[in-house]
Amino acid sequence: MNVLFIEDDPMNRRVVKDMLDVAGATMVGAESAEIGLKLIEEQDFAMVLVDLRMPGMNGLTAIRHVRARDDSKAKLPIIVVTADTAVDLREQCLAAGADDVLFKPVAMDALFEAMGRVLADGEDGLIG
Numbered sequence: 001m002n003v004l005f006i007e008d009d010p011m012n013r014r015v016v017k018d019m020l021d022v023a024g025a026t027m028v029g030a031e032s033a034e035i036g037l038k039l040i041e042e043q044d045f046a047m048v049l050v051d052l053r054m055p056g057m058n059g060l061t062a063i064r065h066v067r068a069r070d071d072s073k074a075k076l077p078i079i080v081v082t083a084d085t086a087v088d089l090r091e092q093c094l095a096a097g098a099d100d101v102l103f104k105p106v107a108m109d110a111l112f113e114a115m116g117r118v119l120a121d122g123e124d125g126l127i128g
Contacts, residue, residue, distance in 0.1 A: 001025040001046040006036035006062060007081070008054040012104070016049065016081070019108045033057035037065055040073055047115060052082040052093070060096045067097035077118040081106055 003025050007013045013029040020027045028043070030036035034057055036050065048066070052059035063078055080093045083104040093101045099118045102110055 002044065003027045004030060004036060004039055004043075004045045004048045005081075006030045006033055006048065006050040006054070006059065008032060008051065012051070012081075016106070016111070019106075019111055022108065023112060033059060033062035033065075036062060040066060040076070045076060047077045047079065047118065049079050049081050050098075052080060052084050052089075060092065063093070063096045063098055077121075079114050079118060 001024075003020055005013055005016050005027055007016070007029065008031050010029075010031070013027075013031075017027045017029065028039060028045070030039055033050070033054055036048070037057075039045075040048070050059040050062055059080060059082070063080075066076055066078065067074055078098050080098045080101045081104060082089070082093075082101070085103060086092075090101045099121065100114045102114055
């Protein structure tokens, strides 16, 4: 499984990559939302993990860009991974089109459970 993680912090990208390696998944890291959106255009991913607070475009805007696509990539499963704990944050993320929200620090079992839920809910042929 090929997973894109859009996250500006290289240490956070490394930690998640190590977790995904355990599951046999391949992770491509993007240090900004703009780079992540370009990678989505160029490559196929089974899932996208995205941070919310990044310089430039934030994660919510990136999610809205993916959901506004007019192709099958608009339905990519997206999980927000954030340290932000605002009271209504989960609702904001889901309203923007996220499929799930995880809060940092992310435990490996929580990541895998969320990925399993989101992939099980997928109804298109992108997931495999």
